[in-house]
Amino acid sequence: MDAGQIRQVRHFNRAVTRRIGVLTDDYLGRGRSLGEARVLFEIGRDGANVRDLRVRLLLDSGYLSRLLRALEKQGLATLRRADDDGRMRRATLTRKGLRELDALDRRSQDFAASLLAPLGGPQRERMIAAMGEVERLMRASMVTIDPVDPGSADARACIEAYFRELDARFETGFDSTRSTSADPGELVPPAGLFLIARLDGQPVGCGAMKVKGRRLGEIKRMWVAPSTRGLGIAQRLLAALEKYAVEIGLDKLQLDTNRTLREARALYARNGYVEVPPYNTNPYADHWFEKRGLRQRKSGRVEKKPRRIRSPANQSPTGC
Amino acid sequence: MDAGQIRQVRHFNRAVTRRIGVLTDDYLGRGRSLGEARVLFEIGRDGANVRDLRVRLLLDSGYLSRLLRALEKQGLATLRRADDDGRMRRATLTRKGLRELDALDRRSQDFAASLLAPLGGPQRERMIAAMGEVERLMRASMVTIDPVDPGSADARACIEAYFRELDARFETGFDSTRSTSADPGELVPPAGLFLIARLDGQPVGCGAMKVKGRRLGEIKRMWVAPSTRGLGIAQRLLAALEKYAVEIGLDKLQLDTNRTLREARALYARNGYVEVPPYNTNPYADHWFEKRGLRQRKSGRVEKKPRRIRSPANQSPTGC
DNA sequence: TCCATTGTCTGACTATAGTCAGACAATGGA
DNA sequence: TCCATTGTCTGACTATAGTCAGACAATGGA
Numbered sequence: 001m002d003a004g005q006i007r008q009v010r011h012f013n014r015a016v017t018r019r020i021g022v023l024t025d026d027y028l029g030r031g032r033s034l035g036e037a038r039v040l041f042e043i044g045r046d047g048a049n050v051r052d053l054r055v056r057l058l059l060d061s062g063y064l065s066r067l068l069r070a071l072e073k074q075g076l077a078t079l080r081r082a083d084d085d086g087r088m089r090r091a092t093l094t095r096k097g098l099r100e101l102d103a104l105d106r107r108s109q110d111f112a113a114s115l116l117a118p119l120g121g122p123q124r125e126r127m128i129a130a131m132g133e134v135e136r137l138m139r140a141s142m143v144t145i146d147p148v149d150p151g152s153a154d155a156r157a158c159i160e161a162y163f164r165e166l167d168a169r170f171e172t173g174f175d176s177t178r179s180t181s182a183d184p185g186e187l188v189p190p191a192g193l194f195l196i197a198r199l200d201g202q203p204v205g206c207g208a209m210k211v212k213g214r215r216l217g218e219i220k221r222m223w224v225a226p227s228t229r230g231l232g233i234a235q236r237l238l239a240a241l242e243k244y245a246v247e248i249g250l251d252k253l254q255l256d257t258n259r260t261l262r263e264a265r266a267l268y269a270r271n272g273y274v275e276v277p278p279y280n281t282n283p284y285a286d287h288w289f290e291k292r293g294l295r296q297r298k299s300g301r302v303e304k305k306p307r308r309i310r311s312p313a314n315q316s317p318t319g320c
Numbered sequence: 321m322d323a324g325q326i327r328q329v330r331h332f333n334r335a336v337t338r339r340i341g342v343l344t345d346d347y348l349g350r351g352r353s354l355g356e357a358r359v360l361f362e363i364g365r366d367g368a369n370v371r372d373l374r375v376r377l378l379l380d381s382g383y384l385s386r387l388l389r390a391l392e393k394q395g396l397a398t399l400r401r402a403d404d405d406g407r408m409r410r411a412t413l414t415r416k417g418l419r420e421l422d423a424l425d426r427r428s429q430d431f432a433a434s435l436l437a438p439l440g441g442p443q444r445e446r447m448i449a450a451m452g453e454v455e456r457l458m459r460a461s462m463v464t465i466d467p468v469d470p471g472s473a474d475a476r477a478c479i480e481a482y483f484r485e486l487d488a489r490f491e492t493g494f495d496s497t498r499s500t501s502a503d504p505g506e507l508v509p510p511a512g513l514f515l516i517a518r519l520d521g522q523p524v525g526c527g528a529m530k531v532k533g534r535r536l537g538e539i540k541r542m543w544v545a546p547s548t549r550g551l552g553i554a555q556r557l558l559a560a561l562e563k564y565a566v567e568i569g570l571d572k573l574q575l576d577t578n579r580t581l582r583e584a585r586a587l588y589a590r591n592g593y594v595e596v597p598p599y600n601t602n603p604y605a606d607h608w609f610e611k612r613g614l615r616q617r618k619s620g621r622v623e624k625k626p627r628r629i630r631s632p633a634n635q636s637p638t639g640c
Numbered sequence: 641t642c643c644a645t646t647g648t649c650t651g652a653c654t655a656t657a658g659t660c661a662g663a664c665a666a667t668g669g670a
Numbered sequence: 671t672c673c674a675t676t677g678t679c680t681g682a683c684t685a686t687a688g689t690c691a692g693a694c695a696a697t698g699g700a
Binding site: 005006008009010011012013015016017019020108109111112113114115116117118119120122123124126127128129130131132133134135137138139140141142143231232235236 | 325326328329330331332333335336337339340428429431432433434435436437438439440442443444446447448449450451452453454455457458459460461462463551552555556
């Protein structure tokens, strides 16, 4: 990443926070503190348990309690015991509270509209497209990749989703018991590695590697949730697996894949995997790949720590 | 603008403020209040007059005075009388203050880098491009268009820049005294109209119309500053002139232009102006255009008030 | 039945970000 | 020389957003 890119991001941050800061201050503020507005929004049309409000808004329980009391005093919300657990309290908006929520919603919509209104049709469409892109990529940059126990709930959820998808996509369907094995025990160091990708705490992808010899490993279980494809998550999973393989001294990685998984084949080809003759009898495999000389090459792409770049530029601190 | 577009903008606002909010809170906060950090940034490497700080940061003079005192007490800034005006005070950063500014700068840069770091090369480039696009279009949406006295300083600055540009672009150069007239007096209602486009208070474009008959007007002085081209400003100026023309009962608009001004010709063609035989002897004109039936057509594009769209969606108030 | 845990609330704080009136000094034309 | 204006500062406030310890009630296994 170069200094010009960093500069663009800082400019963007500044421009956007300036413009959107107006929203928080002027639009939503109107006579109500931001804290109260946030709680009102979060209670929403269906009501919410106080506990959930606390978690979602990351508020101190004492502070939240007082904000709720303030809403109650203004006749915007009511609190009663939750039906299922007497310790919990459930907040619901009164009719007046709902009207207030409508008003907030409208102001927020007006603000969004005011950003688009001065633009012409073509500019407006470009704006929408660019905003969508930034949003998607910001989400992508929030995806974390970590090794987990393949027996954990998150890992099992990914594997099940993976199998379900294979079953749907393979012409013959998919039965995991007929496929080549990869028991959870095989995917824990030193026998292997299981990585999970998460977004906002939710699992959105996985990838595993199984050690098959002193220098040889096999890539398994590469899967990314449909909702988060196109964000480069599979690429990051693969890079992380390769990095680990190099660390434990492997030199060659192999994998098999089904003809219906085109994206996967493209990913492997892009990363220097070459097609080889079948090395197993997996009935679901149509293509076999391997990548040699892992330790020689500066493996494809490794995640780096952000580099610090000094610049004499003087930047405003609000969103720089 | 449709409901889907509004929804995209709101999603964007929420996603971006969440992510960038982290910056303001965590990155820049570190042991110093946001207010102090902002003042430190704004004083900058060259120092600044207190008065300018007040204007640029929109701070109450009492509040700013206290913030400066706090910085002084921490040994980060010094204050002394301004050389040129004994009422004003000039703030400069001490060596320690400069080090602090470096640290803030670095944190801000790290934050920008942390947004890009998890992305792969292609994603990173797409992010930069999309951010640039959003920023440009947000700037575009902040451009205001207002009628002004063509004799005002801003108007004169635009006209001079316009003449300078014509002089540079025309093969023969440009001498305003040889061109067809448009004295300031002719561009004030009811004889005409002079519009100015401004961004952050700075003039960035102009456009004028001269009434030539009961039903006929002529477009003059269409110019947009090079730094803000491609934002649809000329389109908006033209639409605003046409709207005014319709309001005062004109039915036909004419204009002439030089062959070197290709963008202008494209703009007019796009807006329904058709080329006609010369209607004057302006030595700098190579093309003559007119648009008839202004009052019949729902003139090209008119700026509308944002429409309110109700939706049951429940949205978080922080950047929605 | 006991008791650790969970969820909520209250009281007592603090820091930040401001607002407003009025004092005071310097300035720059009339 | 006068005096309105400009720029800064001080004192006296306020609202918001929070933190933290401890009280209390309900829950759900051991």
